[in-house]
Amino acid sequence: MNFMEWLRQPWPWYIAGPLIGLMVPLLLVLGNKTFGVSSSLRHICAACMPSRIPFFSYDWKKEAWNLFFVAGIVVGAFVAFHFFQNPDPVNVSPALVADLKQYGITNYNGLVPPELFNWSSLFTVKGLILTVGGGFMVGFGTRYAGGCTSGHSIMGLSNLQFPSLVATICFMIGGFIVANWVLPFILQL
Amino acid sequence: MENKIVEKQIKELRHREFLFQNTDFEVRSLDGSCVNESQLNHPWWHYLKYLVLGFFFGIILIKSEVISWFRIQEMFRLQSFHMYGVIGSAVVTGIISVWLIKRFNVKTIYGEPIILLQKKFNKGQIFGGLIFGFGWALTGACPGPLFAQIGTGATVIIITLLSAIAGTWVYGSIREKLPH
Numbered sequence: 001m002n003f004m005e006w007l008r009q010p011w012p013w014y015i016a017g018p019l020i021g022l023m024v025p026l027l028l029v030l031g032n033k034t035f036g037v038s039s040s041l042r043h044i045c046a047a048c049m050p051s052r053i054p055f056f057s058y059d060w061k062k063e064a065w066n067l068f069f070v071a072g073i074v075v076g077a078f079v080a081f082h083f084f085q086n087p088d089p090v091n092v093s094p095a096l097v098a099d100l101k102q103y104g105i106t107n108y109n110g111l112v113p114p115e116l117f118n119w120s121s122l123f124t125v126k127g128l129i130l131t132v133g134g135g136f137m138v139g140f141g142t143r144y145a146g147g148c149t150s151g152h153s154i155m156g157l158s159n160l161q162f163p164s165l166v167a168t169i170c171f172m173i174g175g176f177i178v179a180n181w182v183l184p185f186i187l188q189l
Numbered sequence: 190m191e192n193k194i195v196e197k198q199i200k201e202l203r204h205r206e207f208l209f210q211n212t213d214f215e216v217r218s219l220d221g222s223c224v225n226e227s228q229l230n231h232p233w234w235h236y237l238k239y240l241v242l243g244f245f246f247g248i249i250l251i252k253s254e255v256i257s258w259f260r261i262q263e264m265f266r267l268q269s270f271h272m273y274g275v276i277g278s279a280v281v282t283g284i285i286s287v288w289l290i291k292r293f294n295v296k297t298i299y300g301e302p303i304i305l306l307q308k309k310f311n312k313g314q315i316f317g318g319l320i321f322g323f324g325w326a327l328t329g330a331c332p333g334p335l336f337a338q339i340g341t342g343a344t345v346i347i348i349t350l351l352s353a354i355a356g357t358w359v360y361g362s363i364r365e366k367l368p369h
Contacts, residue, residue, distance in 0.1 A: 013274030016253030020275065021282025023246055025290060028303050030238055032201065037333035041357040055361035062204055068236040070336045072243020073250070077340030080251035092259045093268040100262075111251075111338055112258040112329060112346070119345050130327050135335075135349035137324030139356025142332060144317025144367065146308070149331040152318075153276060158283025159305050167314040172265075174322015179265030183326060 007084045010091075023150075024158050033065055036151030038142035040070045081111075103187040116187075126189045145170070198301055205306060250337045258329030265326050311369045324353075 027033040046060035089108030105113045121127035142148040156164020264272035338346040
């Protein structure tokens with residue numbers, strides 16, 4: 001196996017998980033920052049359209065580090081995807097492949113199925129629910145819960161916070177309900 | 190010197206407490222406390238370290254495939270261990286790190302003590318958590334992965350991100366009417 005092939009391999013969970021976990025102490029040591037991505041959405045609101053809403057009336061510039069962090073995510077993802085991406089389709093369980101085939105989803109080359117997420121299907125009912133509806137619930141829900149997978153499930157649990165455990169359990173319950181009993185209906189549309 | 194650091198910490202803490210709870214809407218008092226703002230702020234290029242950290246986080250998200258819509262479906266359908274392994278080992282690493290930081294009183298690179306806020310329980314964690322879970326299963330992405338998916342060139346996800354920003358904004362505007 002040559003060097004490039006080695007770089008292009010996907011990482012197993014026991015490499016990726018600890019690396020993600022290390023974001024917690026790194027951010028704390030670099031400047032007392034708590035790991036969390038969803039707050040960036042709030043800072044964007046505060047910066048662009050606060051419209052005198054108390055929730056968005058704060059000094060967002062003090063939280064600018066978070067916007068630098070998400071900008072880094074965009075660039076890092078670009079670099080990894082264009083230069084070190086595994087050329088083979090994602091290796092998911094055969095059970096999922098069989099399930100999704102019923103709905104005409106067979107392309108595993110990207111991170112999202114191109115059959116569902118593309119500009120031309122954006123204005124179909126299915127596309128609107130998945131892209132616009134899903135996005136809205138992500139933004140609304142994370143702020144209502146006070147954090148997302150990074151802020152609650154990783155940072156909060158690392159600090160042994162009970163509310164974060166409640167939030168994480170609810171994330172999973174919500175996901176289970178939709179993935180198993182709602183998404184199949186949406187995919188049939 | 191010591192005094193300045195302590196003063197700065199108190200201000201930081203107040204700001205973060207405000208961000209975290211934001212239950213009283215008395216924003217002016219916060220602004221009032223920021224008289225010596227210039228002393229508090231680092232020059233902008235200090236933020237570049239977070240850009241670098243985000244860069245590595247973006248690479249990890251791609252290489253571990255945790256931002257793949259397919260991996261998220263697998264997780265919620267209990268068809269694979271991958272996502273549980275990633276999140277579980279990340280949490281264990283985080284718990285050990287935070288414990289070490291507390292145990293050895295680790296300071297930041299600027300010599301300040303590390304401050305960890307306690308989260309307060311409210312019903313939002315249940316209702317909001319469920320709503321986010323619904324959205325997570327549909328989009329296959331939480332907020333971090335949304336940014337990463339855009340980075341990979343899935344430009345239509347920009348719409349999902351804008352919609353997520355709109356969702357956050359709507360929450361902010363009706364938050365007083367919601368059960369907490």
